[in-house]
Amino acid sequence: MSSTTQVPDQLPWDPNSTRFPSRKELPKIPGAPEGAAWVWGKDDWLGRLNLLTPARVKAAAQEIKSGEMFRLDLPLHIPETPAFGREPFQHNIKEIVDGIVFDDTYTLNTQSGTQWDGFRHFAHIESKTFYNNAKSTDITSTPTCNSIHHWANHGIASRAILLDYYTHYTETHSTPYDPYTTHAVTLADLTACARAQGIDLRPESQGGDIKPGDILLVRTGFVVRYHQLTPQQRADVAARSHENLTWAGLAQEEPLLDWLHDCYFAAVAGDSPTFEAWPPSQENGYIHQQILALWGMPLGEMWDLEALSKRCREVGRWVFFLTSAPANALGGVGSHANATAIL
Template sequence: MSPTDRLSKVVDAFTGRSTVQDPNQLPWNPDSSQFPSRKELPKIEGAPDGAAWVWGKDDQIGRLNLLTPARVKAAAAEIRTGEMVRLDLPADVPKTPAFGREVSQHKIKPLGSDGVYYDDVYIMNTQSGTQWDGFRHFAHLDSKCFYNGATASDIIGPSPTTRCSIHHWATHCIASRAILLDYKHYAETHSANYDSCTSHSISLASLTACAVSQGLDIRPESAGGDIKPGDILLIRSGFIQRYNNLTPEERTSAALRTHEDLAWAGLKQEEEMLDWLHDCYFSAVAGDSPTFEIWPVTATEGARGRVGYLHESILALWGMPLGEMWDLERLAGKCRELGRWGLFVTSAPANVVGGVSSYPNAKAIF
């Protein structure tokens, strides 16, 4: 233990304030200012290796525990001009969803015959467009466990429960500081342009270079960087820009590619990326890509074994909300105009008991 860590523990003993979280002291205190690294995670009985099921045996919200009142209040300091930017696409975009998902439907229902009363009827797959992937969406593949030990029988069995239901996020609420990394702009201006509808791999080294170009240090605050526990990470890979530039026929053709032929730019499946995503203690991550990570998955061998789907670690092992197809176009332009990359973000997921995922209902406030 370093002299600084020893001093922190002495201060904690006198003030009753937890600063450095002991990995083995469960459940963890979300008000701590420094948390264990991925390699320091405790082995939890009954959990897969690498699981960060550390917020209590009955926890349902994972990294959203980091959104304490103190952190939300501090994040509100990012609101300076009051300008707002919506981060959801229209509910019926994309017009043709990929992966065979259903097209969003909206019908207007007249009430009576005098033309003065109407209702809406919505039919939608919450993951056809702008979305949060909930904890029921993707399990740890080897153990078939979802976050904090939930299983398929909790979701669709004869006696389903509400474990990992999206409504837990809705009742907790989501609001925090967000950091935007405009990787697409960085690539365009550094002779690394690419088509976001192809398998372009965004490595941690590339993200770091992008951040430097924006004047950001994307190491955790505890290591001297700009990332605070509870921040929301937003990554613009350029998919929405590309989609907007396609003809309707090209959009349909791209979405209807076979599962084997689907391809999108996204974060690289690599050990360094896993360490960074974990150790920054983001409360959530989101991007404009349909898959967030590079697709198809290109597994690599890391120091701690094979690195496959990032979804597996982000959702099932760490309990970190993951957003896809967020509209970051206006946001990126406003950030560049103002010369700032930190902003306040709110999201109101669907309050649906038993729900798997949700539209974000997200906006940025400058």
């Protein structure tokens, strides 16, 4: 891939470029909120997935060394009691022919477990605008606008990087934090974690290890803590009001927002129910609106990173190939991840 630099106001952007504008260099787009990166075309519903060009996917496949596969979805029934009042997974078996043929049916809230948040999920709050200038009326009346099926048809496959922040914190502090509390992970925290793993978190254009189109995974310990709790404790936590729910996750700080943007990740995901620290800080608000509505970056939550992080630590490798197959649901808001890491 030849080296090319994307000019900020030369729209639409070329996803084959190797260097992209920083957050501070984003062009001013008429009618868009400040900081919007609606740069891939008028009717674009892929956002940062445009970075997953054939050349990048082919290069990412070179990260497959041992061929070991790790499924990154929790079982569909976990959590048994989803947070935020969401419906639990329901599974029914239907007998079609007595003793011979069976079917089954699922009832699933795509936000109840391991998930992708799609671009229909969260708007820029002040302007009530979804990715690429979509409004709530577009979401309810136009099934193709920002639908998850665009991701399914394009496909998600890329080089991925895992930051095992939970283990790093535990190894460097006398007392571990509780992932079920508001523990904000700063850019400085992630940088220290990455350094311990032998990773330079700067973008490749600045001499670091992050390439455009990479997928970022962050382990904050939610899944391991979930399995430590009793079923009643899990239910009690999930039943708390929205105002009283607390989770560990990424901090709502400007340095981290700059870094998340400027690395040009194709997508980001974590193991907590919210990815960002919850509740968000009142000063900077929700990272969700930046990632989804302004940048068009797929956001994953409640991914199961336990077996993967254990194996990465054993072999000393934190970079691998990742593939995900979102549901091909016309008008879909989100999807279970159907994600696999291949070392």
